[in-house]
Amino acid sequence: xxxxxxxxxxxxxxxxxxxxxxxxxxxxxxxxxxxxxxxxxxxxxxxxxxxxxxxxxxxxxxxxxxxxxxxxxxxxxxxxxxxxxxxxxxxxxxxxxxxxxxxxxxxxxxxxxxxxxxxxxxxxxxxxxxxxxxxxxxxxxxxxxxxxxxxxxxxxxxxxxxxxxxxxxxxxxxxxxxxxxxxxxxxxxxxxxxxxxxxxxxxxxxxxxxxxxxxxxxxxxxxxxxxxxxxxxxxxxxxxxxxxxxxxxxxxxxxxxxxxxxxxxxxxxxxxxxxxxxxxxxxxxxxxxxxxxxxxxxxxxxxxxxxxxxxxxxxxxxxxxxxxxxxxxxxxxxxxxxxxxxxxxxxxxxxxxxxxxxxxxxxxxxxxxxxxxxxxxxxxxxxxxxxxxxxxxxxxxxxxxxxxxxxx
Ligand code: PMP
Ligand code: GLU
Numbered sequence: 001x002x003x004x005x006x007x008x009x010x011x012x013x014x015x016x017x018x019x020x021x022x023x024x025x026x027x028x029x030x031x032x033x034x035x036x037x038x039x040x041x042x043x044x045x046x047x048x049x050x051x052x053x054x055x056x057x058x059x060x061x062x063x064x065x066x067x068x069x070x071x072x073x074x075x076x077x078x079x080x081x082x083x084x085x086x087x088x089x090x091x092x093x094x095x096x097x098x099x100x101x102x103x104x105x106x107x108x109x110x111x112x113x114x115x116x117x118x119x120x121x122x123x124x125x126x127x128x129x130x131x132x133x134x135x136x137x138x139x140x141x142x143x144x145x146x147x148x149x150x151x152x153x154x155x156x157x158x159x160x161x162x163x164x165x166x167x168x169x170x171x172x173x174x175x176x177x178x179x180x181x182x183x184x185x186x187x188x189x190x191x192x193x194x195x196x197x198x199x200x201x202x203x204x205x206x207x208x209x210x211x212x213x214x215x216x217x218x219x220x221x222x223x224x225x226x227x228x229x230x231x232x233x234x235x236x237x238x239x240x241x242x243x244x245x246x247x248x249x250x251x252x253x254x255x256x257x258x259x260x261x262x263x264x265x266x267x268x269x270x271x272x273x274x275x276x277x278x279x280x281x282x283x284x285x286x287x288x289x290x291x292x293x294x295x296x297x298x299x300x301x302x303x304x305x306x307x308x309x310x311x312x313x314x315x316x317x318x319x320x321x322x323x324x325x326x327x328x329x330x331x332x333x334x335x336x337x338x339x340x341x342x343x344x345x346x347x348x349x350x351x352x353x354x355x356x357x358x359x360x361x362x363x364x365x366x367x368x369x370x371x372x373x374x375x376x377x378x379x380x381x382x383x384x385x386x387x388x389x390x391x392x393x394x395x396x397x398x399x400x401x402x403x404x405x406x407x408x
Contacts, residue, residue: 012139020131020369024353028363039390040363041378044180044328046245048300051293054244057285061278070277072269073261074101074253078284085287086255090210090223092236094255100264101275101283105211105239105252106132107268109174112207112235112254113140115263116171124165124173126157127371128330130180130209134371142171146371151321151332155182159193166201173198176209178216181370181377182330183305183323188222199229205260206234211252214243214294216325217302225255232257242326243294244286249279301327301380304387308380311391315398327381330367334374341400349373360397362390 006014021043028040073079079096086092102108109132117123119141125133126147134144145165147157162173173194177186198204208224225234239252252275256264268274308329312320317335333352340346344355353366353376367375380387 016135016139017131017369019135020365024357024363024365027357031357031361036361038357038361038363039382039386039393041380041382041386041390042363042365043381044242044326044379045247045381046242046297046327047381047383048245048293048297050244050246050249051286053289054246054282054286058249058278058282061281066277066281068277070274070280072274073099073265074274075277075280075284078253078280078287081284081287082253082255086236089213090221090236091226092223092255093231094236098258098261099253099255100261100268101251101253101280102264102268103250103252103272103275104241105209105237105254107250107272108237108239108252108254108264109133109207109209110136110140111264111267111271112172112205112237112256112260113137113142114267115260116205117142120169121171122167122169123171124162125371126162126173126175128155128179128181128367128375129174129371130176131369133174137174143169145170148371150372151319151330151375154321155179155184155330156186156190157194159197162194163197166197166204170201170204172205172207174207174209176212177222178212178323178325180212180326181328181365181367181375182321183326183328184321185216185218185220185324186222187220191222191224192227195224195227195230198233199227204233206230207237208234209237211237211239211242212326213238214291215298215301215327217298217305218324235260240283240286243291243297244283245293245297246279246283246286249276249282251275251279251283304380304382304384305329307384308378308387308391311388312378315391315395317398327379329378329380330370330372330375331378332374333376336398336401339401341397344401346401349376352376355401356394356397359400360390360393362393 024042079099117140137144235256237254240246319332349366365377
């Protein structure tokens, strides 16, 4: 008797999409392994090394034997550092008992949805959204309710849209600012308007994903949890992956109302037992230090943003947004829908992204993975040379595809 994987794998996992960001990054690696020179602008990962003093802190932690389980929500040392960071940088009041440190912000988000969702509960997800929100919501039994926005509003949903989407089944709203994949940063007033709508309804949790906080080219970063009427119902998610260039350390965290922190602690206790001990020790050192490298990396990203935007604007047919943070640009490529270069046809953003990979050897991610069918995402967490060469290739490749003037 043989085993039938189709029967073995749960329906939940069978209906789960593979992470599009990770999938495209892998496709680019596969082509590179065949000897093809691929420029991968698909994965959202800073290309800088982790600052030396943070690595030193991890070596020290290991050498002194900090290699054992920590308390499930994190060591008191890192939770204190996070609580102080929330207070001093964001104006948020989360006591150390309200902090849960996890294996990346991804796990913080998974903990929250596993902790709050019952089958049929709805979660409002402004689009474009980060790929994993929707899959984690579905996996946790919830129903993602997508709120659409477009490039002309710089990808901002309005309070009126949020109001209209709320039903008795609405349990939460989740968004990122600065946003992955658009780089949009919400202003105080925009968040206040949306927040005021939420606050009028009982039992809707706000999940503010602030993982790109430090990669912000504006002079404001507003934490929605500071609004008086949302204080007791906001979970603020953040992490070390982006601002400290620590993707591989798998270290993220959230501050939340005590009831939610307790529930997430319970989930985490059964699922991972928490984040790595030496990552936590180094993370506390990172948070307690000045943000020197963080600011340097932010400045480099801003320069690269300007570079890639100016280059993309020279590509006929692309409509380019103006990102204000993170390290992504999300151009509208729909002018190319319905075109062909003789052997590849572009009918949608998936085709466009695929054609750029196979024809131009540039890895991007289709906007469809982020809830937008007209755009693609390019990560400019890459060197100037890579950015210049990638856009040159895209531009040259697109000469073969004649944009349909009606779509312009
Ligand atoms: N939120 C957003 C918006 C992201 O882009 C990412 C990407 N990694 C995460 C959360 C998760 O980050 P990590 O798990 O590496 O902390
Ligand atoms: N958040 C990054 C991205 O959007 C890393 C990959 C992932 O975790 O999805 O590309």
